[in-house]
Amino acid sequence: xxxxxxxxxxxxxxxxxxxxxxxxxxxxxxxxxxxxxxxxxxxxxxxxxxxxxxxxxxxxxxxxxxxxxxxxxxxxxxxxxxxxxxxxxxxxxxxxxxxxxxxxxxxxxxxxxxxxxxxxxxxxxxxxxxxxxxxxxxxxxxxxxxxxxxxxx
Amino acid sequence: xxxxxxxxxxxxxxxxxxxxxxxxxxxxxxxxxxxxxxxxxxxxxxxxxxxxxxxxxxxxxxxxxxxxxxxxxxxxxxxxxxxxxxxxxxxxxxxxxxxxxxxxxxxxxxxxxxxxxxxxxxxxxxxxxxxxxxxxxxxxxxxxxxxxxxxxx
DNA sequence: GGACTTACTGATAACGATTCCCATTATGTG
DNA sequence: CACATAATGGGAATCGTTATCAGTAAGTCC
Numbered sequence: 001x002x003x004x005x006x007x008x009x010x011x012x013x014x015x016x017x018x019x020x021x022x023x024x025x026x027x028x029x030x031x032x033x034x035x036x037x038x039x040x041x042x043x044x045x046x047x048x049x050x051x052x053x054x055x056x057x058x059x060x061x062x063x064x065x066x067x068x069x070x071x072x073x074x075x076x077x078x079x080x081x082x083x084x085x086x087x088x089x090x091x092x093x094x095x096x097x098x099x100x101x102x103x104x105x106x107x108x109x110x111x112x113x114x115x116x117x118x119x120x121x122x123x124x125x126x127x128x129x130x131x132x133x134x135x136x137x138x139x140x141x142x143x144x145x146x147x148x149x150x151x152x153x
Numbered sequence: 154x155x156x157x158x159x160x161x162x163x164x165x166x167x168x169x170x171x172x173x174x175x176x177x178x179x180x181x182x183x184x185x186x187x188x189x190x191x192x193x194x195x196x197x198x199x200x201x202x203x204x205x206x207x208x209x210x211x212x213x214x215x216x217x218x219x220x221x222x223x224x225x226x227x228x229x230x231x232x233x234x235x236x237x238x239x240x241x242x243x244x245x246x247x248x249x250x251x252x253x254x255x256x257x258x259x260x261x262x263x264x265x266x267x268x269x270x271x272x273x274x275x276x277x278x279x280x281x282x283x284x285x286x287x288x289x290x291x292x293x294x295x296x297x298x299x300x301x302x303x304x305x306x
Numbered sequence: 307g308g309a310c311t312t313a314c315t316g317a318t319a320a321c322g323a324t325t326c327c328c329a330t331t332a333t334g335t336g
Numbered sequence: 337c338a339c340a341t342a343a344t345g346g347g348a349a350t351c352g353t354t355a356t357c358a359g360t361a362a363g364t365c366c
Contacts, residue, residue: 029333031343051323065345070324086239090353091323107289118287126279131298134271136260138300142241145284147291182362184314204352218316223353243324244352 015096016042019081026079033068041076046117047085047093047106087115087144105142109149116149168249169195172234179232186221194229199270200238200246200259240268240297258295262302269302 019038023030040053048056054069073094076082085093087108093115097103104117123143131138172191176183193206201209207222226247229235238246240261246268250256257270276296284291 027342029342031332033344049323063345065347067325067346068344071343074325084241086241088237088239088245090243090245092243107287107291109289110292116289118283120279120283123276123279123283126273126276127296127298130271130273130276131300134260134298135303136262136269136298136300137306138260138298139263140299142295142297142299143280144295145280145287145289145291146293146295147284147289150288153290180313182313184361186315202352216316218318220317220354221315224314227354 013042014100015098018099019076019096022079022081023075028075033064034072036062036064037069037072041082041094041096044095046104046115047083047087047095049091049093051091053094083140083142085115085142085144087113088146089113105144107145107147107149109152110146111148111152114149114151118145166195167253168251171252172229172249175232175234176228181228186217187225189215189217190222190225194235194247194249197248199257199268200236200240200248202244202246204244205246236293236295238268238295238297240266241299242266259297260302261297261299262305263299264301264305267302267304271298 016038019042020030023034028034036057037053040057041048050066050069050073053073054064054066057064057069073082077084077094081097082094083097083103085095085106087093087106088110104119105123107116107118108114127141127143131141169191172195173183176187181187189210190206193210194201203219203222203226206226207217207219210217210222226235230237230247234250235247236250236256238248238259240246240259257272258276260269260271261267280294280296284294
């Protein structure tokens with residue numbers, strides 16, 4: 001509580017109220033665990049696994065169960081409020097899906113597993129063109145570049 | 154044995170001898186299980202999970218153990234001979250990596266899980282541009298478009 | 307061609323991430 | 337404030353994948 005006077009406000013700060021409202025509209029109740037998980041998700045800059053989120057919450061004294069984290073992520077994912085990211089290590093990671101459609105993609109280090117974000121308009125445009133010509137009704141996309149991060153080189 | 158006189162030969166048919174040679178060069182021995190798995194991989198048109206490969210082999214009367222499938226896939230993946238594909242269901246799928254660099258990407262149906270392949274030169278070009286400007290030394294990339302397949306609509 | 311080193315193999319146990327189940331708690335409505 | 341029921345935490349169960357181990361076989365060196 002009380003970090004609202006940060007200097008730099010991202011457009012992404014709109015996610016928490018957006019998600020909260022969407023959940024309320026869907027007729028769900030707001031328990032303590034879910035609220036804490038939502039806040040934790042809103043605070044992260046890139047993707048995080050269920051266990052990472054759970055650990056972070058536990059470290060702040062919370063007694064939230066791991067099941068609640070998985071349940072909440074599943075709920076949010078089903079509603080399109082979080083995006084699932086697979087980095088290839090068998091662990092699912094999640095990050096907030098911003099209402100405006102702005103999003104990023106990931107660079108994954110094949111040596112240390114580090115994940116970094118990037119964005120590229122030309123790439124988005126190319127994806128958009130592909131989506132228009134294929135048989136599928138495309139609703140989203142994931143892109144991961146694999147390689148060696150600067151720290152590992 | 155004896156399906157070598159198929160009518161349409163793809164460029165991709167070069168994979169089996171390529172992989173076999175690479176393995177031999179690496180000093181590995183060629184056991185029956187691994188050969189069968191290589192042949193099965195060479196025959197598939199898109200990605201397949203370890204369990205799918207195992208089931209297909211068992212169905213043809215083979216007694217190959219699931220461990221050999223995982224072991225072989227791990228070996229091939231480490232040598233860059235197969236590409237790992239994550240479709241978001243927590244199951245790793247693999248497909249041959251063709252020596253010429255030609256490859257495709259995937260359309261994943263979020264309703265039924267079906268996976269289809271597509272290729273797009275403009276997209277590859279966009280990826281290439283991104284790879285040049287980021288900090289990572291990019292060695293590969295994965296792209297998945299999610300949506301509803303024509304059968305599910 | 308036969309002995310030998312050691313990679314390969316299949317079965318099974320172990321493991322880790324995720325899901326399921328259930329008794330308890332707590333939300334929000336009337 | 338009582339009530340119906342969603343939400344919760346703990347732990348068991350599940351599932352994909354990996355590690356272990358003893359038996360088998362590939363390739364090598366005479």
